[in-house]
Amino acid sequence: MKHRYILIPIFTILAIGSTKGQIVIGTDKEPEKFCIVEVESKKGGIRLPRIPDTNKNNMITTHSLTSNPESAGLVIYNSTNNIIEFWDGNKWVALSNKISGANGLTDTNGKELWLGGKLDDNTTVQLNNNELKIQHNPAAKFIINDTMVVVNNKIVDIRVAREFMVNDTVISIKGKYVDMRPAILSINNNTFSMNESGRTRMTGTFQYTDGTQDQGHLLTANNKGDAYWGALRPLGTVKSTSINNNKGFASSTVQVSDGMLELPAGQWLIFAKFNSNMNASLTGMYHWILLSSKTPSQSSYTTISRAGANPEKKTAGTGIKSYATPFILHYVNIKEKTQYIIQAGTSNAGNSATVSETWIGNSYFYALRIDIPTD
Structure with missing residues (x-):
């Protein structure tokens, strides 16, 4: 049996090539120029x-x-x-x-x-000295964990040594400026610490409630700086010394306080009194009590206040001694440490002396601080 082979001319193939080297497969159309x-x-x-x-x-x-x-x-x-x-x-x-x-x-x-x-x-965003700003309207919430800051939902807790700034809320921790734009800052994470120097200022009302607040209570602190509400009472620091109750004096002044009373800077009320007697009561004669002070830069005491009392007999009769009770109440506002003494004097060089007589009260010399101590 003979086999016949038919040679198909190459130009009958479906792939049509153009003179520009372009090829079209599946049709005999001219290829697109591109x-x-x-x-x-x-x-x-x-x-x-x-x-x-x-x-x-x-x-x-x-x-x-x-x-x-x-x-x-x-x-x-x-x-x-x-x-x-x-x-x-x-x-x-x-x-x-x-x-x-x-x-x-x-x-x-x-x-x-x-x-x-x-x-x-772990992910780091390198700002490369460019500003990263997060800005929103006042009603929006802004939360960051684990720095961690939550503005409208109350938690504010800045981890140690972290720098943190938010605009337009605005918070800047190491830059010291804190200003909550909606005007409400609530803290409920037990501790809020600010270690930067300078002042923290607030305009308006500050409210601190721990269940013990009440009318007439005062917000104060213990020696660790922990704030608490305490009963309102006079703020005062008392410093005192004594009076020598057996000191003679005449026309020249004599110190009758035992040593001196040294007060730190502040506002003080100074109270002093001594009891004295003499053999007679002369018309126009007084026993004087003098308060004198000296600062570290001064070498001697200077009298700053004086009061007098006229000696008077305890009972009528001859040979009866006369008694006086001169006293001083004096206010000072001192800027540095100052020493105070009490002196006694008389307008007549008679036989006068300080004495201890309970029937006219005890002698005293003390000071009461009336400002809030800063030392």
């Missing part, structure tokens, strides 16, 4: 080589893709991940409409990434 290879079909497409992920990566070394500049543009279908990839000259690049969010970003619909989500690793 195409080198053009495929026309309404029934099928082009099937790229299907290469598993492992083989795709092996091609980098097997075919020296990185060192061959002509390799850029190579296209395959990754059969492991079911995506098209192309080689850009350095790495494989996936062509996909699938977007996944990670490390603080969230995939919303497969096409968009939204800010918001959990961090999957």
Whole structure:
């Protein structure tokens, strides 16, 4: 049996080549000017080589893709991940409409990434001397953990040595400026510490409630600085010394206080009294009590206040001694440590002396501080 072979001329092939080196597959139309290879079909497409992920990566070394500049543009279908990839000259690049969010970003619909989500690793945003500003309207909430700051939901807790600024709320910790724009700052994390020097100022009303607040109570503190509400009472520090009850004096002044009373800077009320007697009561004669002071820069005492009392007999008759009880109440507002003494004197050089007589009260010399001590 004879076999016949028919040779089909090459020009009958469906691939039509132009004189410019262009090729059309699937039709005999002229290729578009912008195409080198053009495929026309309404029934099928082009099937790229299907290469598993492992083989795709092996091609980098097997075919020296990185060192061959002509390799850029190579296209395959990754059969492991079911995506098209192309080689850009350095790495494989996936062509996909699938977007996944990670490390603080969230995939919303497969096409968009939204800010918001959990961090999957330690993350640093390097500002590079540029400003990072978070700005919102007054009604918005702003929360940061683990610094941690919560503005409208009350928790404010700045970890040690952290710098933190928020605008337009506004908070600046190491820069010392704190100003909550909605004018409400609530703290419910038990401790709020500010270690910066300078002042913390507040305009308006400050309210501190711990269950013990009441009318007539005073917000005070213990020696550790812990604030609490205490009963309102006179603020005072008492310093005292005694009076020598057996000191003679005549027309010249004589110190009758036992030593001196040394007071630190502040506002003080000074109280002093002594009892004295003499053999007779002369008309126009007085026993004087004198308060004298001296600062560290002064070498001697200076009289700052004086009061007198006229001696009078205890009972009528001759040979009866006369008694006096001169006293001083004096206010001072001193700026430095100052020493005080009490002196006695008389307008007549008679036989006068300080005495202890309970029937006219005890002698005393003390000071009561009436401001809030800062020492």
